[in-house]
Amino acid sequence: MLAPMSRYDWLLAIHVLAAFAVVAGLTLLTGAMLLTLKHTGEDALALSLTRFSPFLFDAAGVLILIFGVWLAIDVDGYELWDPWILAALVLWVVIAGSGGRALAAFRRARKETVPGSDLAAAVRDGRAPMWNAIAIAAVLVTLILMIFKPGA
């Protein structure tokens, strides 16, 4: 028989599951980016991949923030103003902003490009590869902060 879970267990589980969902959304976005920029002829699939990403980014991103802040308040030993938590909050904004911009470039391309037009050029115009790379780097740094908790 498994022991009942505490409030901390639930908060942490939802926080981490939401983080996995955000990384899944970023993986779909990166997959769409690679399919597009390598001119694989899979533009329709790339565009359909970016339809799933906003849900994962938006819903899971909000859950990460809510449950992360709740954990910081609830756990004795962590404070919201701890440098690693403040840095993570800043990185959350960077991830949301850069991921959102990369997705917006795909959304614009989906509306504006006609069959036969160059999706890669449309996506590059919106600087989607750069925003995608920034989002990946910010996720990596956030994960390092969450594991190593410098200064905690």
Add this chain to the structure above:
Amino acid sequence: MTIAAIRPDEWNVPLFLHVLGAMVLVGTLLLAGIVLFSRREGRSSARLGFRVFLLGVLPSYVVMRVGAQWVESEEGFGDEGPDWIGIGYTTADIGALLILICLVLTGIAARRSSRTEGAGGGTLVRIAGGVSYLLLAAYVVAVWAMTAKPGS
């Protein structure tokens, strides 16, 4: 009020690898499932699905599994580990077998489809896609078990 858990610093690097591998594994499994079930105007998803498994799912699984073994050796649970480690090992080891099966299925389907100009291998592709989603569900349970640590 919960007191912050303090981990020895030696656990951080293997834990980082374990979590990073697991996050990319979940993301690439979702990507593989979507690719394998995508409708692509007579073109088979097998070749692309095979690449996602070979270049995304398999390497991230290896990083996740190596990280898991490394963390466990640092923690020194011995033969009688807690329930959540059992859940982790069960999903990881059965998952390894299923990932290899998916690689073989999509590889065979890709060969068939290249011989028949995109028409063959549909059933194998759908089976691999279904297994991807099954693995995804199992890994969501594993992530919950790893964070909530039931039975510990």
